[in-house]
Amino acid sequence: MRPGFAVHGPGASARIPGGTGEFPVYYKALGTPVGGELVKIAFEEGQMVKAGDLLAEIDPRSYQNALLQAQGTLMQNQAQLKNAQVDVQRYRDLYAQDSIAKQTLDTAEALVLQYQGTVKTNQGAVDDAKLNLEFTKIRAPISGRVGLRQVDVGNLVAANDTTFLAVITQTQPISQQATGVLQSLDNQIDVTTGTLKFKARFDNKDQALFPNQFVNFGNTGTFVYVLDGDKKVKVQPLVVGDTDGDNTVIKEGLKAGDRVVLEGTDRLRDGSEIEVVNDSSEVPTTPTEHLQGKPAAKGRPAPPPARRKGRFMNLSRLFILRPVATTLSMLAIVLAGIIAYRLLPVSALPQVDYLTIRVMTLYPGASPDVMTSAVTAPLERQFGQMPGLTQWRPPALAVRRC
Missing domain, CATH: 1.10.287 (Helix Hairpins)
Structure with missing residues (x-):
């Protein structure tokens, strides 16, 4: 066998994959708006009934x-x-x-x-x-299968009691999520699985499906993607034999010379177009070895980078394929930034001498009141109107009489 590495091309066709489905059904709990002694039960547990059939009777x-x-x-x-x-x-x-x-x-x-x-x-x-x-006559509101009864003849039944007589489950038709004749789909993605739920409808005439039953559908068993020519792949079921943990015997499904896809299978579907970017000389030598980062064989030039429809691999893919080197590079960049920050030159604030204005006035023979009204008050008004003045200290008055 000659395995290779596949790149999913845009021309691939889509097909719904297999998965697990859930069967939501209609059911009706049998209660009554009246109370009294239960005198008759007219059904067997598990019996199929039709809408309107008499099921029980109260006195x-x-x-x-x-x-x-x-x-x-x-x-x-x-x-x-x-x-x-x-x-x-x-x-x-x-x-x-x-x-x-x-x-x-x-x-x-x-x-x-x-x-x-x-x-x-x-x-x-x-x-x-x-x-x-x-x-007082309890009749089936819908057609379906009656479950286990919760009360017996002679029990007192209360009006609108939470203990129901039994539950009828509709099984024809029945709905199933994910496969079948598509009826509806959900309006949001399930964040836990990353999938979108579909609902389909089945007649269920043979009563093969039951309420709350889980089934598996789609591809079953082990399979691989085998190259069907040079550009497309197909799903090939396998019959596996014994295994020792690392190696498994393939009994049926593959023959010598078949080329199978080893990586990128999560993006493939039956009939997908691919482009092989690694040949048989560059495949892993052990089951735990990956294609990414494997050196080219001696005597051969290094293979070209992985391409998608003629475009070279982008820079982000290089970091994805080298997670260890990417982590070490990030640590080195952070460490270099810390060192450079500590070495940045920082100067102290300069010493600045602010402008100081001093005013001295002489008024021979003036009293303190005259000095305040004639000198101090006008100066305060004038200095208060000066732009940029940040500090003002009232003058000290020195009065000397001659």
Whole structure:
């Protein structure tokens, strides 16, 4: 075999790689908005059911009685309404004959409206009682497979209890991430794996897939990229034999003279275009040795730098291929900077003599008040208006009388 080093070209075709998928499914927890004693269970654990199938029943007797009470109250108020309507008709005839006051007719009509509102309220109570009676029969909300039941016949079931009777899981159809007939894709990259999730849909008619099941798909087993001509590679499955840790026996998949890719395989796909930049004389001699940095064979000129579509290797790739040399160079640059900083010439601040202005005035025969108003105050105002003046010391007054 003659292995080589491959560079992935831009003309390569794309293919979805293998991986692991997860099956998100629809499920429904069986609960009930009414409570009571569980008197019947009509399903077997693991049974396939259809939407609307009867699964369990709660004792309906108390709800039947509540319905009868609501219906009786409704009938009573309906009779009162009918009687009030008959009275209104009589009062209208009497009022037309001017036999009763208008207030009597108005009161009768208001009573009819009152009974009409009561009847509507009673009708709502009857409908609510019928709904509660229907809730005593627990039916499958979706089609799927029933899981393990959590309660038995004779247990008391509370309304909206957190302990469900069972869970129905929809398995037809079923969704799977990553492969299949593409249905949707995620809107962000998974930072833990650096991948984008896809969701596909399967009919699952043979019930081969189950909820929360993980499967492997794509390429299976050991394979290598073999040169198919001079520019493209193909995926070649292998049958491996015994190994001693460093060497492995290849039983099937390769033959003498095949050229396989040793590095850069993470960027390759089946049918990718490549450019071989190392020949068979420059391959590693041991499994732990890499192609990068290996000297050329004696009597041969050094191979040209790795190229991608006719361009020379950039400077950043050189640092990537020489991590130890890059680290030592960075340390040397930092050390040289520290030494140069300590040797930089630094001069002390120069001594500067600042300009000082002294004013002396003589005012023979003047008193201290006169000196302050006639000399000191005008000088302070004038010096305060001078630009650049940073310090001012009031003058000392020396008064001498002659």
